[in-house]
Amino acid sequence: MKNQRVAVVTGGIGGIGQGTSRCLLRSGHRVVATHLPAETEKAKAVQQAFASEDLNLEIMPVDITDVGSCTQLVEEVEAKLGTISVLINNAGITRDSSFKKLTKANWDAVLQTNLASLYNMTHPVFEKMCAQKFGRVVNISSINGQKGAFGQTNYSAAKAGVHGFSMALAQEGAKHGVTVNTVSPGYIQTEMVMAMPEHIRLAAEAQIPVGRVGLPEDIGRAIDFLCDERNGYITGANLPVNGGIYMSF
């Protein structure tokens, strides 16, 4: 094993979360995949599937919108495995509708889950990462945070905010060996994307220059690269992983 650093992947039993957990385990991390408290059975099934691949995935519950739940998770991880060196803020939701029809509840839910949660999860681990002079925080944004998307004012606002958080915190972590980066996936083959109306999904797929939707491991490998201890010179960056569908500086 190259390293035994402790990594926490929020939403670790979801589509991209599983791909990320798998990549981090294969590079030698000890990985805690979090799940919503109501999803214990699903999490156990994912854990079993990983075990059949000889991968030892830890699972723990958290609601990332609840600051107390996040503090408790961090304490439990530390008690069981030790200090958290790698945090992947991956959990997220969509509640799409045109702005005219967007309810305040769906605005709030998306902002709380996709953006405000970054405080809840990162605050209890950041100082300890700085103290141990090593840390990797990777925040998952989206192509639609970079360019906006019809029907996603809530999601695009939250995901654009994610990279603002990364750039600011990167400046606070830099002197302490803690990097903070963003990964912005394009269309990835997960339940979230497969739940899109079929005509919209197929139209989107047809536009992807590499000719296919991404796989969760496409994102997982990018995240694992940013978490490698040799890659401490990359911080405050956004890494788009989108098959070329949106190119920018």
Ligand code: NDP
């Ligand atoms: P999934 O729906 O498969 O996974 C999302 C995960 O978030 C689920 O595992 C869910 O937990 C968890 N989650 C949701 N709400 C909470 C909460 N309040 N507290 C804790 N966990 C929560 O989605 P994806 O894997 O597709 O998405 C992962 C990330 O990638 C998201 O941030 C998404 O916005 C982003 N993304 C995805 C793209 C795609 O093409 N799929 C494209 C661009 C960005 P549980 O399983 O327990 O319900």
